[in-house]
Every structure is written in C-alpha cells, then in structure tokens.
Amino acid sequence: MFSFPRLILFIFHITIISILSVLHFKPLHAEPYGMAGCGLGSMVPVWKNDIGQILAATTNISFSSQTFGITSGTSNCTNDGIVKKEMAQEVFIAYNEAPLELETTKGSGERIRAMATLLGCPTHASELGKLMKENHSYLFAKSKLETEIRSKEILTRIKTQIASDKTLSLVCSH
Structure with a gap:
C-alpha cells in the first residue's frame, strides 16, 4: 500500500500535527489562513507565517484534506470549493x-x-x-x-x- 519512504513521511506528518495540536491550548477554529487554502492545514492556528503556509499546503496535499473539505464543506471550505x-x-x-x-x-x-x-x-x-x-x-x-x-x-x-x-x-x- 505505502512504500517505505511514503510511510515515514506519513508518520512524520501525523506526529507533527499531533504535537502541534497538543501543545496549542486554544481551541482550533477558522481564521484567515492565507494562500495555502482550506483544509486540515488551515485549522492549525500556529501556521500563519510563510513556513507555516508551506506546512499547511503540504498537510492538505498529503492527507487530501483539502479535497475532502471542499466536497464535505468542512475545514474552512464550503461544499462548492469557495472559502466561506x-x-x-x-x-x-x-x-x-x-x-x-x-x-x-x-x-x-x-x-x-x-x-x-x-x-x-x-x-x-x-x-x-x-x-x-x-x-x-x-x-x-x-x-x-x-x-x-x-x-x-x-x-x-x-x-x-x-x-x-x-x-x-x-x-x-x-
């Protein structure tokens, strides 16, 4: 199913997101997220700078969360693919x-x-x-x-x- 390098990358992404979610005590909510777009990456409030936008975009691509968010209307996306x-x-x-x-x-x-x-x-x-x-x-x-x-x-x-x-x-x- 996954090649070894992709499995390591997947585990790395899950670990980083988990650590950031645990360390951040504010509830996650929708805020302006910049050019990375909607999706799981836009839900991490500490990713507001340029590096964070790269991490957000990578997260959205890696987990297909942007596609899921657009089709389901979640993660700062609407079901027609346009931001709220x-x-x-x-x-x-x-x-x-x-x-x-x-x-x-x-x-x-x-x-x-x-x-x-x-x-x-x-x-x-x-x-x-x-x-x-x-x-x-x-x-x-x-x-x-x-x-x-x-x-x-x-x-x-x-x-x-x-x-x-x-x-x-x-x-x-x-």
Whole structure:
C-alpha cells in the first residue's frame, strides 16, 4: 500500500500535527489562513507565517484534506470549493488593504467594486464607494494590530456603516 519512504513521511506528518495540536491550548477554529487554502492545514492556528503556509499546503496535499473539505464543506471550505464568504472578505482586505484604502479616498476603483461583489451588492459599488469615502478615517483608523485582526476590524467597520445606510443595508447581503 505505502512504500517505505511514503510511510515515514506519513508518520512524520501525523506526529507533527499531533504535537502541534497538543501543545496549542486554544481551541482550533477558522481564521484567515492565507494562500495555502482550506483544509486540515488551515485549522492549525500556529501556521500563519510563510513556513507555516508551506506546512499547511503540504498537510492538505498529503492527507487530501483539502479535497475532502471542499466536497464535505468542512475545514474552512464550503461544499462548492469557495472559502466561506466572510473569510473571503477578510482575506481580500488583508491582501489589498493599502490599495483599498487609497481607492477609498477617491470613492471608486477596482477594489471597491470587488469589495461590493464580496459583500453581495455588485450593482451598488458606486454607493459603497461613496459611503467608504465619507467614512474613510473611521474605516482605516490606524492601529498596530496584526494583519488578520486588522482586516477583521476593517470589515466590521465597513459592515457597520452598510447597516446604517438606508440603501446599502437592503441590497448588500454581507
């Protein structure tokens, strides 16, 4: 079934995952996981840096957990293979924060249109851009938070502003 080198690699992966799971006292939960994608590797919270993303991707490939997660809708995956909606929104903000902030000062741009699509109101991108421009200093208030936490904070602020807007609160499914 397994060749000897593959068996050793399999045992190594199981050992590393077990050790990391035991040493980490926080419950495992979904957080932004970066470019490695959904799957078992995305569930290990300590794998947030570049090396961790390589380990996450290797774990996903070795155990076919990404394929299983996509087909079953588990491990940060949805059953259609797309990351959960809010996770996609947070990841988008994390990787596009500076250009999105710049476009917000103008009230329009490619990233604002993409954000409108992610929030479920692609036909109202101009209204979203106007709202973001009016609330720019609130949405992008400077803080020394980590990228993942900051992207959640910005997303929460955007959604709060959408909820208080008569038009956008009705059309955006955020």
